[in-house]
Amino acid sequence: xxxxxxxxxxxxxxxxxxxxxxxxxxxxxxxxxxxxxxxxxxxxxxxxxxxxxxxxxxxxxxxxxxxxxxxxxxxxxxxxxxxxxxxxxxxxxxxxxxxxxxxxxxxxxxxxxxxxxxxxxxxxxxxxxxxxxxxxxxxxxxxxxxxxxxxxxxxxxxxxxxxxxxxxxxxxxxxxxxxxxxxxxxxxxxxxxxxxxxxxxxxxxxxxxxxx
Amino acid sequence: xxxxxxxxxxxxxxxxxxxxxxxxxxxxxxxxxxxxxxxxxxxxxxxxxxxxxxxxxxxxxxxxxxxxxxxxxxxxxxxxxxxxxxxxxxxxxxxxxxxxxxxxxxxxxxxxxxxxxxxxxxxxxxxxxxxxxxxxxxxxxxxxxxxxxxxxxxxxxxxxxxxxxxxxxxxxxxxxxxxxxxxxxxxxxxxxxxxxxxxxxxxxxxxxxxxxxxxxxxxxxxxxxxxxxxxxxxxxxxxxxxxxxxxxxxxxxxxxxxxxxxxxxxxxx
Amino acid sequence: xxxxxxxxxxxxxxxxxxxxxxxxxxxxxxxxxxxxxxxxxxxxxxxxxxxxxxxxxxxxxxxxxxxxxxxxxxxxxxxxxxxxxxxxxxxxxxxxxxxxxxxxxxxxxxxxxxxxxxxxxxxxxxxxxxxxxxxxxxxxxxxxxxxxxxxxxxxxxxxxxxxxxxxxxxxxxxxxxxxxxxxxxxxxxxxxxxxxxxxxxxxxxxxxxxxxxxx
Numbered sequence: 256x257x258x259x260x261x262x263x264x265x266x267x268x269x270x271x272x273x274x275x276x277x278x279x280x281x282x283x284x285x286x287x288x289x290x291x292x293x294x295x296x297x298x299x300x301x302x303x304x305x306x307x308x309x310x311x312x313x314x315x316x317x318x319x320x321x322x323x324x325x326x327x328x329x330x331x332x333x334x335x336x337x338x339x340x341x342x343x344x345x346x347x348x349x350x351x352x353x354x355x356x357x358x359x360x361x362x363x364x365x366x367x368x369x370x371x372x373x374x375x376x377x378x379x380x381x382x383x384x385x386x387x388x389x390x391x392x393x394x395x396x397x398x399x400x401x402x403x404x405x406x407x408x409x410x411x412x413x414x415x416x417x418x419x420x421x422x423x424x425x426x427x428x429x430x431x432x433x434x435x436x437x438x439x440x441x442x443x444x445x446x447x448x449x450x451x452x453x454x455x456x457x458x459x460x461x462x463x464x465x466x467x
Numbered sequence: 468x469x470x471x472x473x474x475x476x477x478x479x480x481x482x483x484x485x486x487x488x489x490x491x492x493x494x495x496x497x498x499x500x501x502x503x504x505x506x507x508x509x510x511x512x513x514x515x516x517x518x519x520x521x522x523x524x525x526x527x528x529x530x531x532x533x534x535x536x537x538x539x540x541x542x543x544x545x546x547x548x549x550x551x552x553x554x555x556x557x558x559x560x561x562x563x564x565x566x567x568x569x570x571x572x573x574x575x576x577x578x579x580x581x582x583x584x585x586x587x588x589x590x591x592x593x594x595x596x597x598x599x600x601x602x603x604x605x606x607x608x609x610x611x612x613x614x615x616x617x618x619x620x621x622x623x624x625x626x627x628x629x630x631x632x633x634x635x636x637x638x639x640x641x642x643x644x645x646x647x648x649x650x651x652x653x654x655x656x657x658x659x660x661x662x663x664x665x666x667x668x669x670x671x672x673x674x675x676x677x678x679x680x681x682x683x684x685x686x687x688x689x690x691x692x693x694x695x696x697x698x699x700x701x702x703x704x705x706x707x708x709x710x711x712x713x714x715x716x717x718x719x720x721x722x723x724x725x726x727x728x729x730x731x732x733x734x735x736x
Numbered sequence: 737x738x739x740x741x742x743x744x745x746x747x748x749x750x751x752x753x754x755x756x757x758x759x760x761x762x763x764x765x766x767x768x769x770x771x772x773x774x775x776x777x778x779x780x781x782x783x784x785x786x787x788x789x790x791x792x793x794x795x796x797x798x799x800x801x802x803x804x805x806x807x808x809x810x811x812x813x814x815x816x817x818x819x820x821x822x823x824x825x826x827x828x829x830x831x832x833x834x835x836x837x838x839x840x841x842x843x844x845x846x847x848x849x850x851x852x853x854x855x856x857x858x859x860x861x862x863x864x865x866x867x868x869x870x871x872x873x874x875x876x877x878x879x880x881x882x883x884x885x886x887x888x889x890x891x892x893x894x895x896x897x898x899x900x901x902x903x904x905x906x907x908x909x910x911x912x913x914x915x916x917x918x919x920x921x922x923x924x925x926x927x928x929x930x931x932x933x934x935x936x937x938x939x940x941x942x943x944x945x946x947x948x949x950x951x
Contacts, residue, residue, distance in 0.1 A: 394497040399505035402498065419487045423479040536827070540796045543823025544750050547844040551756045554847060580845050584824050594826075594868070598903075602867040605905030613907075623904065 264446050267303055269453035270295050277460040285463050288406040289337060294330050295456055298323075321371040325359055328378030331414060335385040338407055348385075355381060379418050386411045406459035413455015421448040528592060535587050542583055546576045589638035596629040597725070600637045601664050604644060604672075608662060611645075615652050618659035626666045630725050636704040640672070640721060643697045643708065647674055647719050650693060655679030657716050669706070669724040676716030683712060742859055745771035745788040747779045747805060748821060749798050753844075757792070760848045767852070774798075776805035784812040790855060793838070795822040795829050803829065803836050810837045819858050826868040835937040839863050839930050862923030863930055870902035873933060891932060898925050 263271075274295045277287050301323050309319055332352050339345050359374030389411055393400070402408050421444055553573040557566055588594055588603065605621050612619040651657055657679030664672050694710070701708045706723035744761050746769060748754040754772050761769035771788050773779040776797050783791065791809065793802040806818050820833045820841040830841050840863040842854045854864070877891055891899070894915075901911045908919045915922075 390494055394494070394501055399501050401502075415490070416487070419483055422483055536824070540823055543844045544753065544796075546823075548750070548752050548756075550845065550847060551753070555756075577845050580823065584826075587824060588826065598871070599868070602871075602903060602905030606867060606907065609905070609907055609910065613909075 263303055264449075266446055266449035266453045267299065269450065269457055270299055273453065273456040273460045274299065276457075280460065280463060287463050288334070288410060288459050290330070290333075291406075291410075291456065291459065298327070317369040321366075321369065321375075322363070324372060324375040325363070325378070328375050328382065329356070331382050332378060332385075334407065334410065335382065335389065338389065339385070351381060382414060383418055386415055403462060406462050409458030409462060410455045413452045413458070416451035416455075417448045420451065421445060532587075532591055535590055539580075539583050539587055543580050546580045549573065549576045585638065585641065589634040589641075592634065594637070595631055595633060597627050597632050597666060597670060598629055600632055600640060601627055603637075604641060604664075607641070608644065608648065611648060612652075612660060617652060617657075620659075620661045622661075622663040624663075624665040627664065628666075630666065630670075632670070632723070632725055636706075636723060639700040639704045640670075640723060643700050643721060644672065644674070646693050646697055651676055651679065651717070655681070655717065666725075669722055671723075672721040674717075674719040674721075675713075676718070679716035681712040681714075681717045739766060740768040741766040742768070742790055742855060743771075743786075743788045744769045744855065745773070745779070745783055745786070745791045747773045747776065747791065747797065747802065748794040749774045749796075750794075757848065757851070761852070764852060767855075776802065779805050780808045783809050783816075788816070790817045790819065790859060792819050792821050792842070792851075792855070793833070795820050795827060795833065801829070803833050806833060806836045806838055817858055819855060825866045831869055831872050834869070834930050834933055837934045839927055857920075857923060858927075861927050862920055863927040864923065865902050865926045865929075867903050867905045870899045873929060874899050874903060876933070877936065891929065895925055895929050895932075898922065899929065902926075 274292060277292045277295065281287055281292065301319070305319060332355070336345070336348055336352065339348060342348075355374075355377060359377065362373050363371055389407070393405075393408075424444055550573055553569045556569045560566075561569075594600075594603075601623055605623070609619065609621060648660070651660055651674075655676050657676035659677045661675045661677065662673065664670070697708050701721065701723070704723055706721065709718075709720040709722070711718040711720070744767060746754050746757055746761075748757070751774065754774065758769045758772050761767045771783060771786055773782065779791070791805075793805060795802050797805070802820065809816055810818070818833070818838040820830055820838050821844060822830055822841055823844045825841070825843060830838075833841075840854065840858045842851050846854070857863075874896075897915070898911065901914065906914075908922050912919045912922050
């Protein structure tokens with residue numbers, strides 16, 4: 256059991272804390288970002304337990320990570336879809352997401368190696384513009400609303416920071432994939448970048464404290 | 468190969484932080500601007516609302532005064548006609564019993580218009596100052612005591628100026644003084660009445676009977692209602708009234724703390 | 737034939753009051769009242785052509801106000817005496833009537849005898865004043881001294897003293913006792929104060945026109 260705890264990174268810890276606070280608030284009647292708590296729970300299960308199990312059993316968990324990252328991107332896209340549901344162009348967003356899903360499935364199917372992060376990056380290629388659109392709307396189109404009660408803002412900020420700091424991976428992907436060191440570098444950078452995401456979760460969960 | 472990597476490293480290590488900082492700064496700046504605009508708008512809306520409330524209040528007061536004045540005019544004109552008709556009947560030397568009733572009709576009508584004038588005076592915010600109250604009081608008191616052949620003096624402090632006093636309180640003080648004098652003349656048997664008004668931290672009106680039989684304020688039952696009413700009126704105004712039997716006659720003291728003018732404006736908002 | 741010293745005109749919209757007063761005035765030895773009008777327009781039209789020397793003006797007239805009547809008639813007959821007929825002593829309109837040229841007022845609640853006495857007093861140069869009016873006059877002359885163009889003398893010391901005593905609420909009798917004069921003299925001082933008030937008002941209007949013209 257303890258060995259699992261050793262296996263947990265800072266990112267996992269922060270996610271765990273976010274989950275616990277989120278559950279506590281949810282019991283108290285506060286409303287949290289939709290489906291965020293189940294998602295955090297899911298990521299913890301996968302990244303801690305399944306990862307541990309797979310590492311012990313098979314040595315690598317890259318294949319799982321590839322699929323797992325796909326589901327993460329899917330969840331993030333889903334959040335933005337929920338936010339932009341009432342927009343007139345929301346059906347185009349749905350088409351885009353579907354196109355992305357289909358192309359991801361194709362990529363997985365025709366992949367040669369275990370490290371298939373292209374769907375994930377493509378997903379972010381959709382997510383980043385959505386985040387910018389979200390910020391733009393908040394600043395220039397919508398009426399002023401305080402950022403204090405906006406979980407999606409902190410969530411977006413976390414994703415934004417994460418994608419910017421892990422951008423080098425994309426740049427160097429062709430170099431890094433070739434070497435063993437490169438692969439571990441990738442996961443290290445990802446782990447540090449993930450801290451931003453989990454910080455985003457935490458802030459998103461905390462800010463609902465103000466509005467019940 | 469390594470050149471490529473170095474180019475990519477420089478590009479990544481430089482572009483990304485700059486881009487990120489740029490985006491965050493843009494966001495922060497626009498957000499603050501938007502927030503500032505919102506707050507200013509809120510403040511302006513609040514000021515507008517306050518100004519509107521004050522305007523409304525003033526309009527209501529104006530309308531109230533106008534209605535009161537119109538009613539008063541109608542009443543006064545009607546009284547004049549009653550007065551003239553009564554005078555005609557009295558001059559035509561009719562039955563003395565009828566004459567008595569007609570004189571009463573005329574008196575009651577006159578008193579009605581006097582009361583109406585008092586209410587208008589109390590309602591009109593033009594007269595919301597101590598100086599106005601005291602001079603109105605003085606005129607009434609001196610005329611009343613002269614008519615009833617009561618020796619009197621009326622002194623006032625130099626400090627009495629245009630400190631604020633509300634219409635309601637002015638009326639209360641007037642009615643209390645009227646009641647005191649009325650009782651003095653009817654029941655006390657005093658030789659003279661001396662009144663002085665002073666204004667230090669509060670308005671004080673002292674009414675001293677000289678040579679009256681006085682009464683025990685705690686023991687009173689038949690003038691009881693009057694005393695109870697006086698106390699109630701002074702309480703309603705935030706002041707008080709003190710009754711003292713000095714052995715040589717009664718001493719009445721009306722005390723009224725005065726609000727500052729800015730408190731009047733706070734009442735509106 | 738009676739010797740008519742006072743030829744009174746009445747401007748009052750309530751016919752009962754107007755006719756009752758008219759017959760009362762006519763019953764007096766030294767008075768005559770043949771001019772009764774129920775609105776300001778008729779009065780402005782007919783009074784200047786008549787022999788009237790005193791006008792009793794109701795303050796609440798239907799269309800044009802009593803104040804306008806005073807201004808227009810006074811323009812044609814500068815020596816006309818105007819007396820306001822009012823319910824309420826401290827009516828705003830009384831002060832404005834005094835500024836326009838009225839020299840006194842009578843309360844509507846007064847008996848007809850009192851009205852006749854007041855008219856005679858007015859004709860002999862005496863006027864009534866309430867504490868509120870006194871205070872307003874004190875204030876308005878304070879402002880006048882700040883004006884650039886001063887065409888008429890301000891009030892004499894006696895007059896200022898009188899105004900202050902009136903403003904305090906003293907009765908005519910009390911003031912007369914204090915200043916060692918008669919009540920009649922008090923009222924004559926008041927009459928002169930009203931003269932100066934009217935002039936002050938005209939001068940102020942001229943000053944305003946001048947400054948408007950320059951700006």
